Amino acid sequence: MKHAMKPAAFLAALLLAGPALAQTKAAPSWGPGADDAAFTRMLAASFKDKGIARIDRLTQDETQAFCSDPEAAASPNAAETRQRIEAANMATVKWPSDGKWLGDWKEGEKIAQSGRGNTWTDKPGEPNGGNCYNCHQISPAEISYGTIGPSLLQYGALRGGDEETMKAAWAKIYNAKSLNACSNMPRAGHMGILAETQIKHLMALLFDPASPVNVKTGPVK
Amino acid sequence: MVDRVSVGVAAFLAVSAVAATAYAQQKDAAQEGIEAYREALQDGNPAELYEATGEELWKTPAGPKKASLEQCDLGLGPGVVKGAYARLPRHFQDTDRVQDLESRLLTCMEALQxxxxxxxxxAAFTAPPKEEMIALAAYVSGQSKGDPIAVTPKHPKEQAMYDLGKRMFYYQGGPYDFSCATCHGQEGTRIRLQDLPYIPGTKGAAAGWGSWPAYRVSAGQMWSMQWRLNDCFRQQRFPEPVYTSDATIALSMFMAANASGETMKTPGIKR
Incomplete structure (x- = not known):
């Protein structure tokens, strides 16, 4: 069977990511059949551009390369690297340009509900969703929520709204890897998934006292 | 083929609309509804219609050589379909490749037909050439229903394929940093209300690997494992995997070997 050959440039790009890949080489979780050469060959021959999803998405940055061997990334030996990666991700965080943390929680709810954007069936130029409910419980009225991330019920009510708390939540949404190098959560701001205004709306969903997230609920049914 | 199936399926879709309403109302009720629905469909999975179509395709002479696929070797010798799917992917001497069912079917279609x-x-998954592949996959997988999954990498290329599949499973990329493991690397989690199988474990791997190809009630479509993987990568925001490419076969090997010993329940039925 003939698979379309990929441009040599792509292969070169993957190999350039080599130094990052090599960091986990000491004790990879997989066997020798998946050494860097064999794995890179497989990737280059197995994927093709489709719509907005181009093969350059397979080229990893340092964070992705490090976290692609979760066993090695979680080992005590890697503590220093984890901290360095968190610091590098923290340095990417752009704080609100006008100093205001909160937008409109109603808009935030819509963004949290939407999972659209960035797949090969999505068109470029339309705003992306936040995918939040895929992994988090947020407003109590929405019972179709995922459990990969923690529940965010009562988020602001439990934490208050001082500067430090706001900053941490903003950093988490903007670049989740700034606080946990291999968090499962996407880096919504850093990767250009959500714009600043959208992040403000999500912040309002979490912190606005009028947001359903913070409304006092009765005993759990 | 599509007409036959859509007629047979209309009734099931009506039932699924009811199930979908329950789903939105309360998660426990939804879960129960789905379970009950699955049970009710055990003797009437629309996948059976695809199996019948696939069997016809298997046995009907076609292609420039006007030959059927009845002499196709799926790993247990020419013409042996029974039990073959439960032992795939595996290394084949004639191609010197590790192949899953769909890549092996392509080999047979080229060599025999x-x-x-x-x-x-x-072709797109909804286009006629892929409909043939999916019907064939439904037929062949149905001939392993109830068999134990028996995939243990022994040949060096099988072992390498397993290693590559494991590394692929954890490989992060794209704008969301997703890997397969983001959703399938922890036990007991879900996306929205959809339970996620934990693929590194035996039970989770079997829940995934052992139930595809499957009829998807919500879509009214029969999906092969290649289609399932393709849509995983779409949601992962990856570029598109080439049909039957090594990355998809490597992941299949990872799942199948992890699931080994569990029961094949193909073709399956999904929400």
């Missing part, structure tokens, strides 16, 4: 695999590889 003289068909060019290219249009089958390139």
């Amino acid at each position: 003289g068909k060019d695999p290219k249009p089958y590889v390139e």
Whole structure:
């Protein structure tokens, strides 16, 4: 069977990511059949551009390369690297340009509900969703929520709204890897998934006292 | 083929609309509804219609060589379909490749029938060439229903394929940093209300690997494992995997070997 050959440039790009890949080489979780050469060959021959999803998405940055061997990334030996990666991700965080943390929680709810954007069936130029409910419980009225991330019920009510708390939540949404190098959560701001205004709306969903997230609920049914 | 199936399926879709309403109302009720629905469908999975179509395709002479696929070797010798799917992927001497069912079917279609695999590889999953592949996959997988999954990498290329599949499973990329493991690397989690199988474990791997190809009630479509993987990568925000490419076969090997010893429940039925 003939698979379309990929441009040599792509292969070169993957190999350039080599130094990052090599960091986990000491004790990879997989066997020798998946050494860097064999794995890179497989990737280059197995994927093709489709719509907005181009093969350059397979080229990893340092964070992705490090976290692609979760066993090695979680080992005590890697503590220093984890901290360095968190610091590098923290340095990417752009704080609100006008100093205001909160937008409109109603808009935030819509963004949290939407999972659209960035797949090969999505068109470029339309705003992306936040995918939040895929992994988090947020407003109590929405019972179709995922459990990969923690529940965010009562988020602001439990934490208050001082500067430090706001900053941490903003950093988490903007670049989740700034606080946990291999968090499962996407880096919504850093990767250009959500714009600043959208992040403000999500912040309002979490912190606005009028947001359903913070409304006092009765005993759990 | 599509007409036959859509007639047979209309009734099931009506039931699924009811199930979908329950789903939105309360998660426990939804879960119960789905379970009850699955049970009710045990003797009437619409996948059976695809199996019948696939069997006809298997036995009907076609292609430039006007030959059927009845002499196709799926790993247990020419013409042996019973139990073959439960032992795939595996290494094949004649191609010197590790192949899953769909790539092996392409090999047979080329060798026995003289068909060019290219249009089958390139067609959309909803286009006629892929409908043939999916019907064939439904038929062959049905002939392993109830069999224990028996995939243990022994040949060096099988072992390498398993290693590559494991590394692929954890490989992060794209704008969301997703890997397969983001959703399938922890036990007991879900996306929205959808339970996620934990693929590194035996039970989770079997829940995934052992139930595809499957009829998807919500979509009214029969999906092969290649289609399932393709849509995983779409949601992962990856570029598109080439049909039957090594990355998809490597992941299949990872799942199948992890699931080994569990029961094949193909073709399955999904929400």
